[in-house]
Amino acid sequence: MTINGIIEIVFYCLIVLLLIKPLGLYMAKVFNKESTLLDPIFCPIEKIIYKLCSVNSREEQNWIKYTQALILFNFIGVVFLYIILRFQNLLPFNPCKCSAIPADLAFNIATSFASNTNWQTYAPEGIISYFTEMLGFTVQNFVSAGVGIAVVIAFTRAFAREQTENIGNFWVDLTRSILWILLPLSFILAMVFIFEGVPQNLNSPTQIITLEGKSQTILQGPVASRESIKELGTNGGGFFNANSAHPYENPTPFTNFLQLIAIFLIGAALTNTFGRMVKDERQGWVLFSAMAVLFLIGVIITYYFESIGNPLLKDLNINGNMEGKEVRFGLVDSILYAVVTTAASCGAVNSMHDSFQPIAGMIPLINIMLGEIIVGGVGVGLSGMFLFAIIGVFIAGLMVGRTPEYIGKKIETKEIKMSVLAVLILPLCVHCFTALACVTPFGVKGVLNSGPHGFTEIIYAFSSASGNNGSAFGGLNVNTFFYNLTTGLAMLVGRFLIIIPTLAIAGSLVRKKIVPPSNGTLPTTDLTFVFYLILVIITVGGLVYFPALSLGPIVEHFLMINGKAF
Amino acid sequence: MFNQFKTAILMTLVLTLITGLIYPLTMTLLARAIFPYQANGSLITHKNKIIGSKLISQDFTEAKYFHPRLSAVNHNADKSGGSNLGPTNKKLIGRIKSDWKKLKLENPSKSVPFDLITTSASGLDPHITPEAAVFQVPRIARLRKLKEEEILKLINRHIELKQLGILGEKRVNVLELNLALDKY
Incomplete structure (x- = not known):
């Protein structure tokens, strides 16, 4: 750990902190349909979209209609992307002459991008055409992020409104989040990326002869336009196999810093949007504080263990771990990226998590396992945090013997059932699929590193898929029928079995009256609640994974410091 | 339900047009005009050949x-x-x-x-x-x-x-x- 490294981490946190309020305010205006600076550009486009798609923007939906629209839209998105992948050899913008994608892989890719996971079981180079990159992946990067924002806005309305059925109009929320938030931010960010060296072209691969007379094929493409939304929308699927470690995706420390900010930006600002929409900004800051504490703990642990280096190499007198890292980023930028990308459900990587020290690699894994509620994926992360807050006030309610309330709404059986369902579905999915992979030959066959590290590779894969993260312990070979199918299913379960209960809770809460806080109400706007919430997250969300973690990274760590290699 | 289905399909098409075609192609044209060197992959020429x-x-x-x-x-x-x-x-x-x-x-x-x-x-x-x-x-x-x-x-x-x-x-x-x- 160096002073410079700590300064950089603090600098990063400050910038994110400074951006929360302005962006939070802006987004609240967008979804309350108040006037904003960008109205003259986007209002006319918005009207045309509604007209073309026969959307009545004044009509609101109850939670069932809202969910129905969301699922239909996602379903069409999956089918659409699947068709593009299967027929990309016949479509234009294909200078690399990519062939059609086989069915199992196409299913996996389509669910992966539509569920905001962007898990990649394949190396994209020479496999994915520019047509698929633009009309398939870029589109899903936008809309899956838009869907996430829509979910959290609908949930927020459940607290902001009372005694009504309606939680908003899905099509309006989706359109506004893309036009007013994602598109302009992506545009600006992509321009900076290009300036710093990210390519943006439709060229065919460049064949060159190097200085030493060897031949080299350099692949490029429309990278920058996808790079920006990949981070802003916490998607994370790389244009290249090495993802944001690739010098074309992330050429300088400055682009790296912008990517780090972009990953957290919208998710963090949404806590403020939420606070504003329920007319008590403190509610947002409390959730954000809990996220911030968990985030910083993760950063410190990861940084510490990556800095001390590998005990198996101690006679070489080497500090730090540079295996699977880039020189321009060094240690700090790499560990910060690893923690940010997993906290936020992004899944882009600028270093290879598989080569991290066991405990350092465990922190990204825990971030995912907790349900990516530390800032989280745009929208869905904050919804996950609400679920923990609801469970939190319920447990507190049991202790003091009063009906639990959260932001003026009584929390009753239905909300608790749905919250518990959504919170438990993730560990269930992770453990079952991991167990299946560990006892079947086609599951074990994909493992690269033997010993406990191999087990970590498997559980990381299913955590990443179920949690819709998309980062990986890349050593595991997952482009097989077994993994394409199981991770594909895990991604669907992890996306929809969390979104549907969340919207069901919204539908139930929005009907209730807002009750003023009484003596028996647990205050949810103070420091006590922040720490209480963190405890709930760790005990309810974290402990369930402890046995599995001790079989993987924890045992590996102790074997390693005792000089054992596999 | 049918109306929603129709809207879902149309919405997918319209958003594909905006975010999948207009956005990346605009970026490509702008990039070529403003930052041609970077946009084309920061290629280095040495003795008239790309090396x-x-x-x-x-x-x-x-x-x-x-x-x-x-x-x-x-x-x-x-x-x-x-x-x-x-x-x-x-x-x-x-x-x-x-x-x-x-x-x-x-x-x-x-x-x-x-x-x-x-x-x-x-x-x-x-x-x-x-x-x-x-x-x-x-x-x-x-x-x-x-x-x-x-x-x-x-x-x-x-x-x-x-x-x-x-x-x-x-x-x-x-x-x-x-x-x-x-x-x-």
Whole structure:
């Protein structure tokens, strides 16, 4: 750990902190349909979209209609992307002459991008055409992020409104989040990326002869336009196999810093949007504080263990771990990226998590396992945090013997059932699929590193898929029928079995009256609640994974410091 | 339900048009007009031929050139990725130890820079640390019959600093350094 490294981490946190309020305010205006600076550009486009798609923007939906629209839209998105992948050899913008994608892989890719996971079981180079990159992946990067924002806005309305059925109009929320938030931010960010060296072209691969007379094929493409939304929308699927470690995706420390900010930006600002929409900004800051504490703990642990280096190499007198890292980023930028990308459900990587020290690699894994509620994926992360807050006030309610309330709404059986369902579905999915992979030959066959590290590779894969993260312990070979199918299913379960209960809770809460806080109400706007919430997250969300973690990274760590290699 | 279905299809098409076609193509045209060098991959021309990209490492193995970091994809830019070897993998430990011994023989006076014996994340890392460049100076000076101080000066001129004073790490671009060496 160096002073410079700590300064950089603090600098990063400050910038994110400074951006929360302005962006939070802006987004609240967008979804309350108040006037904003960008109205003259986007209002006319918005009207045309509604007209073309026969959307009545004044009509609101109850939670069932809202969910129905969301699922239909996602379903069409999956089918659409699947068709593009299967027929990309016949479509234009294909200078690399990519062939059609086989069915199992196409299913996996389509669910992966539509569920905001962007898990990649394949190396994209020479496999994915520019047509698929633009009309398939870029589109899903936008809309899956838009869907996430829509979910959290609908949930927020459940607290902001009372005694009504309606939680908003899905099509309006989706359109506004893309036009007013994602598109302009992506545009600006992509321009900076290009300036710093990210390519943006439709060229065919460049064949060159190097200085030493060897031949080299350099692949490029429309990278920058996808790079920006990949981070802003916490998607994370790389244009290249090495993802944001690739010098074309992330050429300088400055682009790296912008990517780090972009990953957290919208998710963090949404806590403020939420606070504003329920007319008590403190509610947002409390959730954000809990996220911030968990985030910083993760950063410190990861940084510490990556800095001390590998005990198996101690006679070489080497500090730090540079295996699977880039020189321009060094240690700090790499560990910060690893923690940010997993906290936020992004899944882009600028270093290879598989080569991290066991405990350092465990922190990204825990971030995912907790349900990516530390800032989280745009929208869905904050919804996950609400679920923990609801469970939190319920447990507190049991202790003091009063009906639990959260932001003026009584929390009753239905909300608790749905919250518990959504919170438990993730560990269930992770453990079952991991167990299946560990006892079947086609599951074990994909493992690269033997010993406990191999087990970590498997559980990381299913955590990443179920949690819709998309980062990986890349050593595991997952482009097989077994993994394409199981991770594909895990991604669907992890996306929809969390979104549907969340919207069901919204539908139930929005009907209730807002009750003023009484003596028996647990205050949810103070420091006590922040720490209480963190405890709930760790005990309810974290402990369930402890046995599995001790079989993987924890045992590996102790074997390693005792000089054992596999 | 049917109306929603219709809307879902139309919405997919309209949003595809906006975010999948208009947005990336506008970016491509703007990029070509404003930043043509970067937009086309920061390619370097030498003696009227494209000899590589500033951002993509090359497989330098001749002793008269500075060597890049190890690459899990052999510096083939139509692939990318790291070794993904875990910290307790015997292959990793063995590889690092044997490379360390080789380099120690080459320059016993300096400690072996860690970036020279580890694979990069992308396999295409165009940089090495300044220490890794300095480490290779005696070999190159001997082969090119140059003074070590001259090469050290050359390295110093090619050190890229931390951005904004704190972001990233100090580094040297291997291809640019080798080009400068050839021109020297």
